[in-house]
Amino acid sequence: MTTHTRERSTRPTRRAVATVAALGVSMLALGACTPGASTDSEAADSPYGFAAVEQQADAPLTVWVDASRQPAADAFVKANPDVPVTIETYDGGADGSGSFQTKVQAFDQAGSGWPDVVFSTQNNDAAWASQGDDPFAAPLDKGYFEQSFLDGFTEGALAPLTVDGTVYGLRNDLAPTVTWYDESLMERFGYTVPTTWEEYQALGEKVAAEHPGYIVGTVGDAFAEEIYFWGGKAPVNTVVDSGTFSTDTSDPHAQDMAAMIDELLDAGVLAQESVFTPEFVQKYTGKVLMLPGPVWYSGALFDNPDSLAAEPGTVAAGLPLAWEGEEPAAGNVGGGTWFVSRHSANLEAAEKFLEFVTSDERYQVDLAPGLPAYEAAADKWLAKQAESGFFAGDFRANVSTAATQIWDGWGYPRFSQEAVWAKTVTPRLAAGESLVDLLPQWQEAIENEAQVNGYTIK
Structure with missing residues (x-):
């Protein structure tokens, strides 16, 4: 320290x-x-x-x-x-x-x-x-x-x-997930920004075939599950009450999200490096077509000379994605x-x-x-970002909307879901294992951690 x-x-x-x-x-x-x-x-x-x-x-x-x-x-x-x-x-x-x-x-x-x-x-x-x-x-x-x-x-x-x-x-701050994308690359490649997870997967597969080396996301951070599973409404982190916890990786939303991640990993369009590593910056600067993630990527990654250092006017924050036929939902990464x-x-x-x-x-x-997180400061921060002209699209409106769409089915238990994911899932994904196959082990690890922290499993 x-x-x-x-x-x-x-x-x-x-x-x-x-x-x-x-x-x-x-x-x-x-x-x-x-x-x-x-x-x-x-x-x-x-x-x-x-x-x-x-x-x-x-x-x-x-x-x-x-x-x-x-x-x-x-x-x-x-x-x-x-x-x-x-x-x-x-x-x-x-x-x-x-x-x-x-x-x-x-x-x-x-x-x-x-x-x-x-x-x-x-x-x-x-x-x-x-x-x-x-x-x-x-x-x-x-x-x-x-x-x-x-x-x-x-x-x-x-x-x-x-x-x-x-x-x-x-x-300190709000951290809803948005759908970051490079507007200049989208226009150059002739792609349309997806609004659903199904469209997102289809675009990823198209990118793999037409523009190998470009990525549409990453699962290399301990908070990846908060981007994808929280944003995908998967009920794997539910605090029922102060003494009861529930997790269900067999839920269709969890299964569909895991299957999508498997497909995009196999296609080579999801990075497995943490966004905070030199390896990520070296490999993917100029190669990030899309990147679902928290709003604080704005200053941590894109408008940061020590990270991706995007060109002004190229990167936009799109709205959270939805499953087809459902309302969109945002995850939340820290804050x-x-x-x-x-x-x-x-x-x-x-x-x-x-x-x-x-x-x-x-x-x-x-x-x-x-x-x-403080509303008056948030209004002025959003206005400052809009006035700077650094971000493309309607940054202010989309971020404000995402902040109201955080899914309330993901709770805040007495243990870290990030730590469980990082220990149980991340290294096995990196070793080439299927996320769909890992879901039962992830659920078991979550339940064990919940019980150690005094929860009854529902």
């Missing part, structure tokens, strides 16, 4: 005096005492809606971010030089690594060491971070944040972070979440940090690579 310390002068906070007077000094942690904490019985007296540790107006704020969110933390430091901040970088839980949870469990055992603020790429982290006798994540809608601020998030954006009716995190620790001794500064990184234009409009 890389640490960047930004020491600044301190200032009084509007809640500090009242909070210190109201709160006690002890609260049980998992297997250890938390120094300076109060008992849960005092939560009703807390202005935050939960029993907080003793607050210190000059306590440094420790913030964990992944490399992509480093600019967010830096922007906050620049805009708030009076807030003492220590920035530490880690993997953000990418690909379901579980590093966030593992580190928190170690701090729980030690009874100290928790960061104040954490960014995670995994929206399902709220499912575990909100649980236990002394959970990590602070509830955010019981008095901690103003409701008017929380109401500013795009409708549904906080749903993945809402557990038993309580909000435990704030979304990222900010959490505040219950153990923070400077909740005032943590609140200020989260408000800035989720809603302030100086980050979310000027610097953020993806669609902000």
